[in-house]
Every structure is written in C-alpha cells, then in structure tokens.
Amino acid sequence: GENVEQHPSTLSVQEGDSAVIKCTYSDSASNYFPWYKQELGKGPQLIIDIRSNVGEKKDQRIAVTLNKTAKHFSLHITETQPEDSAVYFCAASKERIPTFGRGTSLIVHP
Amino acid sequence: DAGVIQSPRHEVTEMGQEVTLRCKPISGHDYLFWYRQTMMRGLELLIYFNNNVPIDDSGMPEDRFSAKMPNASFSTLKIQPSEPRDSAVYFCASSQGLHQPQHFGDGTRLSIL
Numbered sequence: 699g700e701n702v703e704q705h706p707s708t709l710s711v712q713e714g715d716s717a718v719i720k721c722t723y724s725d726s727a728s729n730y731f732p733w734y735k736q737e738l739g740k741g742p743q744l745i746i747d748i749r750s751n752v753g754e755k756k757d758q759r760i761a762v763t764l765n766k767t768a769k770h771f772s773l774h775i776t777e778t779q780p781e782d783s784a785v786y787f788c789a790a791s792k793e794r795i796p797t798f799g800r801g802t803s804l805i806v807h808p
Numbered sequence: 809d810a811g812v813i814q815s816p817r818h819e820v821t822e823m824g825q826e827v828t829l830r831c832k833p834i835s836g837h838d839y840l841f842w843y844r845q846t847m848m849r850g851l852e853l854l855i856y857f858n859n860n861v862p863i864d865d866s867g868m869p870e871d872r873f874s875a876k877m878p879n880a881s882f883s884t885l886k887i888q889p890s891e892p893r894d895s896a897v898y899f900c901a902s903s904q905g906l907h908q909p910q911h912f913g914d915g916t917r918l919s920i921l
Contacts, residue, residue, distance in 0.1 A: 730907050741812070741899050741912030742851075787851065793907055795841070795864075800850045 700725045702790050704799025712807050717778050719802045721788035722770040728790040731771050733762060736785045736801070745786075746773070778806045810834075814900050814913035822921050826888040829916045831900030832881055839906060842875055842885050843899040845915070851899075857883065858906070890920045 701724040711717050721731075729750035734742035748755045748762045748771065755762050759778075764771040771790075775782055783806045789796035813832040821827055833840045841856040855865040860877045868875070872891070877883040887894055897917050901910040 732909055734912075739914070741901070741914050742910075743912065744909040747909060791907060795853060795856060795906060796910070798851045 700728060700790055700792070700797040702788060702797045702799045704788050704802060706802060707800065708803045708805070710805045710807065711778055713778060713780060715778055717775045717782070717804055717806075719773045719786055719788070719804070720770060721772070721790070721799050722768075723790040723797075724769070725790070725792055726766075726769060728769075728792045730791045730796070731762070731764060732789050732796060733760075733773050734787040734789070734798075736787065738784075742787055775804075778804075780806050780808050782806050812900055812902055812911050812913035814898075814916050816916060817914065818917045818919075820919045820921065821890060823891055824889045825920075826886065827890045827894075827918060827920075829885040829898050829900075829918070831883045831885070831913060833883070833900070833902030834911055835881065837902035837904050837911070838880075839903045839908075839910075840877060840883050841901040841903075841910060842883070843901065843912075845897045845899060854885070892920045894918065895920050 704721045732747035735745045736742040746762050759776045761774045785801045785803050787801050788799040815830045838859050842854040844852045854867045855875045857877045875885045897915045899912050899915045901912040903910045
C-alpha cells in the first residue's frame with residue numbers, strides 16, 4: 699500500500715517568515731495530494747490540494763508543489779501569522795482513500 | 809451547510825462500559841469515514857462506508873469495535889467493552905467521492921478510566 703512520510707514533525711518560525719513542510723510518497727501511481735490543517739480541538743480541514751496533472755498550485759499565502767519524478771510534494775506558507783499555528787497533514791491517494799502523513803506541528807511566534 | 813456533526817464532543821467512562829459515538833455526514837456525501845487519532849499512532853482509518861455499505865473495516869482494531877450506517881444521514885461507532893487503550897480522539901469524515909476532499913467533524917474525545 700501507499701506510504702507517506704512527512705517532515706519535519708515540528709516547525710517553529712517567527713511571524714513573517716516562510717514555512718515549508720515536505721512529504722514523500724511511495725506509490726508512483728498516486729495522483730491526488732491534499733493538505734489539511736488541524737487547529738486545537740478541531741478536526742482536520744482541507745486547505746489546498748493538487749492533482750498529478752499540475753506541478754504547482756497557489757492560494758493566497760499558501761502553495762503546494764509536486765515533483766512526480768521524485769515522488770515528493772511540499773506545502774509552502776509565506777508571511778506566516780500566529781493564526782497559522784496548527785498541525786498540518788499531507789496525504790496521497792490513487793483512486794482510493796488517502797494515506798495521511800504523521801503531521802507537522804507549526805508554531806508561529808509573534 | 810452545517811458540516812459533519814459528531815456527538816458527544818467529550819466522553820469519559822469506566823473500563824468495561826459500552827461507548828457509542830455518533831456522526832451525521834454532510835448531506836449528499838456518499839462516503840463516510842471513521843478515524844482514530846492518538847499521539848503515538850497519528851490519524852488511523854478504522855472503517856469507511858459507501859452508500860451506507862461498509863467497504864473496508866481492516867482498520868478496526870478488534871471485535872470490540874463495530875460501526876453501522878443505517879441510513880445516509882447517520883452512523884455510529886460502538887466500543888463494547890471499552891478499555892483504557894481505546895482513549896483517543898475519534899473523527900468522522902464524509903466526502904462526495906473516494907478521490908475527493910474529506911470533510912471532518914470536530915471529533916469525540918474519549919477517555920476510558
């Protein structure tokens with residue numbers, strides 16, 4: 699089955715800095731890569747997703763890049779704000795339920 | 809839309825008791841998922857349904873766990889008898905397709921004493 703590795707497990711940045719979270723996947727046939735944000739006491743919420751027919755997708759301060767050859771994809775958050783502090787999960791799937799990474803705890807210091 | 813609704817939000821009970829967690833998916837979504845989240849194991853898929861039919865329950869840890877979906881707007885996850893190691897946050901999620909974004913509820917924090 700699919701295996702998704704996510705790094706780092708914890709990321710601490712200053713407000714205004716950029717944050718990058720990286721994930722690798724094992725199944726080269728995977729073609730859907732969502733990212734979820736989980737705030738304290740809440741369920742994960744989709745923030746952005748990308749399909750394998752594109753290499754990059756942006757939505758305001760967040761962007762996701764996909765390298766199919768290397769089988770890795772990354773989440774980029776620019777101009778981080780304290781409200782970006784949360785746990786972020788990546789996932790990968792191939793016409794089946796997504797396999798989730800272990801999560802990255804992002805802490806943005808004011 | 810109200811989103812996925814889970815109840816109760818918190819449950820504290822003694823070992824050996826039966827626990828029932830409830831979920832109302834988003835109307836029109838034909839897939840429903842039950843997850844368990846712990847610090848040690850992260851987010852684990854327990855079971856998922858398509859059109860009210862269980863498709864894959866390979867993630868259900870033991871026979872003590874069971875899940876039902878009697879109709880398109882309601883699902884339950886039952887643990888009987890409960891054990892302290894079942895303590896976790898349990899999430900329900902729904903989606904419009906298997907390969908579509910999942911919408912999560914806010915979870916049930918379960919503590920078994």
